[in-house]
Amino acid sequence: MLKTIHNNQKVQLVFALLFGIIFGFLLQKGGVTRYDVIMGQLLLEDFTVIKVILSAVVVGMLGVYYMKGLGLVSLHTKPGSLGSSIPGGLLFGIGFALLGYCPGTIAGAVGQGSLDALLGGIPGIIIGCGIYAYLYPTLQRTVLHRGSFGDVTFPQLIPINHWFVVLAACGLILGVLFLLSIAGL
Amino acid sequence: MFKNATRFARWRLSAVLIALMTLFLCDTSWAQSAIPAGESTTQIEQGASMASNREPDSGPLSSERWSPYVCGIGIGILCWLTFLLSNRPLGISTAYAKTAGMLEKKWRGKQVEQMEYYKKFPPKIGWEWMLVIGVIIGAFISALMSGSFEFVFLPEIWRVHIGDTYLLRWLTALAGGILMGIGARWAGGCTSGHGISGTLQLAVSSWIVVISMFIGGIVTAFMIM
Numbered sequence: 001m002l003k004t005i006h007n008n009q010k011v012q013l014v015f016a017l018l019f020g021i022i023f024g025f026l027l028q029k030g031g032v033t034r035y036d037v038i039m040g041q042l043l044l045e046d047f048t049v050i051k052v053i054l055s056a057v058v059v060g061m062l063g064v065y066y067m068k069g070l071g072l073v074s075l076h077t078k079p080g081s082l083g084s085s086i087p088g089g090l091l092f093g094i095g096f097a098l099l100g101y102c103p104g105t106i107a108g109a110v111g112q113g114s115l116d117a118l119l120g121g122i123p124g125i126i127i128g129c130g131i132y133a134y135l136y137p138t139l140q141r142t143v144l145h146r147g148s149f150g151d152v153t154f155p156q157l158i159p160i161n162h163w164f165v166v167l168a169a170c171g172l173i174l175g176v177l178f179l180l181s182i183a184g185l
Numbered sequence: 186m187f188k189n190a191t192r193f194a195r196w197r198l199s200a201v202l203i204a205l206m207t208l209f210l211c212d213t214s215w216a217q218s219a220i221p222a223g224e225s226t227t228q229i230e231q232g233a234s235m236a237s238n239r240e241p242d243s244g245p246l247s248s249e250r251w252s253p254y255v256c257g258i259g260i261g262i263l264c265w266l267t268f269l270l271s272n273r274p275l276g277i278s279t280a281y282a283k284t285a286g287m288l289e290k291k292w293r294g295k296q297v298e299q300m301e302y303y304k305k306f307p308p309k310i311g312w313e314w315m316l317v318i319g320v321i322i323g324a325f326i327s328a329l330m331s332g333s334f335e336f337v338f339l340p341e342i343w344r345v346h347i348g349d350t351y352l353l354r355w356l357t358a359l360a361g362g363i364l365m366g367i368g369a370r371w372a373g374g375c376t377s378g379h380g381i382s383g384t385l386q387l388a389v390s391s392w393i394v395v396i397s398m399f400i401g402g403i404v405t406a407f408m409i410m
Binding site: 002005006012013014015016017018019020021022023024025026027028029030031032033034035036039040042043044048049051052053054055056057058059060061063064067072073074075076077078079080081084085086087088089090091092093094095096097098099100102103104105106107108109110111112113114115116117119120121122123124125126127128129130131132133134135136137139140144149151152153154155157165166169177 | 248250251253254255256257258259260261262263264265266267268269270271272273274275277278280281282284285286288289300301302303310311312313314315316317318319320321322323324325326327328331333334335336337338339340341342343354355356357358359360361362363364365366367368369370371372373374375376377378379380381382383384385386387388389390391392393394395396397398399400401402403404405406407409410
């Protein structure tokens with residue numbers, strides 16, 4: 001039954017819209033669609049962004065791995081390499097600090113009236129993606145696959161029952177969140 | 186084998202969920218009704234209630250801010266749904282890449298579809314695209330309900346640290362966006378695709394990307410402010 005839903009294009013587009021509305025609503029309520037909150041995080045003064053992300057990761061991880069165990073979902077991890085993950089991430093980070101929004105929160109920022117997001121950021125991201133399409137063939141042949149480690153997950157690397165890894169990861173993340181809250185951050 | 190894992194996981198799952206709820210209950214800021222629009226969040230004390238100039242009992246949906254933990258939990262649950270119902274991880278930057286392709290097609294025609302990158306990511310409306318439209322709508326609804334919708338060009342922290350010129354803000358946002366677009370596609374995802382979906386799957390690539398993102402972001406932020 002799930003497979004039919006997954007393959008129905010029209011239904012999927014409607015789901016995507018609904019998921020997006022929920023996502024946008026939560027992001028805006030959380031405050032992470034605000035430039036001040038994101039910059040506050042990068043300046044290590046306001047840890048709202050990290051709290052949202054890490055809470056989502058713990059809850060998401062437990063549910064997805066649980067459903068995976070029941071055979072209800074498959075993982076969809078992205079492949080990575082030293083030549084793609086690190087330069088890409090660093091470049092993204094630089095842009096992140098200049099713009100003050102990420103591709104998801106900037107859409108939310110547009111929804112709440114942020115004009116720098118609408119008029120500067122979104123055109124910028126689109127242009128950047130367009131530029132990348134021209135860089136891709138060269139990067140593909142040179143650095144993109146250097147030091148490739150594929151789409152491997154940590155549980156796959158550690159030869160014990162993956163639930164130990166999952167619960168250890170959740171425990172660590174909850175520990176970080178707890179430390180942040182007692183530190184008053 | 187997985188039957189044992191499920192049984193073993195069930196009570197551990199409950200323990201962790203109880204831990205989460207404890208965290209959430211300790212953070213009373215989800216009951217906060219209003220943070221004056223534009224005021225920097227660094228000035229707000231965690232857990233303190235601020236006087237609202239709106240009705241304080243108009244309900245949580247019209248409150249201006251929710252606890253970050255509650256929002257995170259909500260996003261985590263949303264991820265369960267995207268995996269279960271769409272067989273996809275939450276991801277955003279693909280929408281921008283496809284939009285770039287679609288716009289270029291309007292300008293240069295069908296030959297754009299032959300570009301190596303657009304063979305991989307066909308430039309047409311898809312799942313991520315609808316997701317982004319949804320995010321705009323969802324944020325709009327949220328802002329409208331709390332009365333915090335406001336056209337703002339210069340964010341407060343920018344104004345305080347850098348200045349009042351619209352042109353500089355626009356150019357910086359544009360440049361930042363361009364770098365972010367290149368970086369996101371280079372890394373294969375953004376803070377949603379890698380930062381949330383990838384990390385929750387414990388993908389090695391995603392954790393490396395996210396750490397790189399924050400290193401780049403934090404260093405740059407300290408340099409410009």
